[in-house]
Amino acid sequence: MGKLIAVVDDEKKIRDLVKSYLENEGFTVVEAEDGAAAVQLVEKHAVDLILLDVMMPNLNGLQALAKIRLLSEKMPVIMLTAKTEEIDKLLGLEMGADDYITKPFSMRELAARIRTVLRRSTPDEKVEQDExxxxxxxxxxxxxxxxxxxxxxxxxxxxxxxxxxxxxxxxxxxxxxxxxxxxxxxxxxxxxxxxxxxxxxxxxxxxxxxxxxxxxxxxxxxxxxxxxxxx
The missing domain is CATH 1.10.10.10 (Winged helix-like DNA-binding domain superfamily/Winged helix DNA-binding domain)
Structure with a gap:
């Protein structure tokens, strides 16, 4: 099985599109439709990275991010946002997101971002233990x-x-x-x-x-x- 990616977005069409593409790229995908469900996913599954939409009902993305960071400081988080204002992007980073990508985005770019963030969160096996x-x-x-x-x-x-x-x-x-x-x-x-x-x-x-x-x-x-x- 590939790395487990949680796709959290209230638009089913987007979830389906992202899920299909990422699975073709070798990832395993779980889904959630709102912020509260996203927090539950993190509690129940060994998620390797979470794609978290900002604008959602029942806990928006930033509220969900705050709760997720209480559960795990190290879990990689990429925010998905339709907003273009710089302040919204910086707020997500200040709250502990690792990256953001603005809608609409290409699936190829999204997959590249995921792989880059995952590399930053994975220890280098070439390094000697306890170096x-x-x-x-x-x-x-x-x-x-x-x-x-x-x-x-x-x-x-x-x-x-x-x-x-x-x-x-x-x-x-x-x-x-x-x-x-x-x-x-x-x-x-x-x-x-x-x-x-x-x-x-x-x-x-x-x-x-x-x-x-x-x-x-x-x-x-x-x-x-x-x-x-x-x-």
């Missing part, structure tokens, strides 16, 4: 996709984890938003580089003692970000 990357008070296990600060486990989304690893592996190197987005999410996402700011902001809240005055993840104004641990 740790240590930067100041931060410890990152590259084989289990876990990160700790002062020995306390961080609840990072797959995107947040990948950003942290990318920056921490090369302290002092300045990454532009475009470079960071490309390294973390791939070339298909290069038109979405401003959304990296939201992911970095979320990451700082979990990593830094004082996110407004970070010790590790620094903004290089007009360019992007760099990692600089203070020992």
């Amino acid at each position: 740790w990357l240590r930067r100041g008070e931060i410890e990152i296990n590259l084989s289990t996709y876990e990160a700790k600060v002062n020995n306390e486990l961080l609840n990072l989304t797959p995107t947040e984890y990948k950003i942290l690893v990318t920056l921490a592996q090369k302290p002092g190197r300045v990454y532009s938003r475009l470079q960071l987005m490309n390294n973390v999410m791939g070339e298909a996402f290069i038109n979405y580089e401003r959304s990296i700011d939201t992911h970095v902001s979320n990451l700082r809240k979990k990593v830094e003692k004082d996110p407004a005055h970070p010790n590790y993840i620094h903004t290089v104004y007009g360019i992007g970000y760099r990692f600089g641990d203070k020992k």
Whole structure:
């Protein structure tokens, strides 16, 4: 069986179309028609990724996302939205979504996005077990996709984890938003580089003692970000 994808949308026609395409691509698909049913799916099934529509009855997508994040910080979530306003997209990212895709979308692009997000959430089998990357008070296990600060486990989304690893592996190197987005999410996402700011902001809240005055993840104004641990 392929990775289990939950498709959550109140429009049956969309669910049927997405389900048919993804199954042809080798995925296994379960469906839900509203936010409440989406939360139940996550509780009952070992879902690998959830496609979550924003505009739905009985818990909209953002409300459902909030509940899902209480159940699992690490589950990959892609928001489906017909809205074009940037604020709606950023709100989903701030609440812990890994990506968003705006309707109407191509099935090929959707499948590519799913595979990219799944890769970010799957440990690299080539990495030696218990290989740790240590930067100041931060410890990152590259084989289990876990990160700790002062020995306390961080609840990072797959995107947040990948950003942290990318920056921490090369302290002092300045990454532009475009470079960071490309390294973390791939070339298909290069038109979405401003959304990296939201992911970095979320990451700082979990990593830094004082996110407004970070010790590790620094903004290089007009360019992007760099990692600089203070020992």
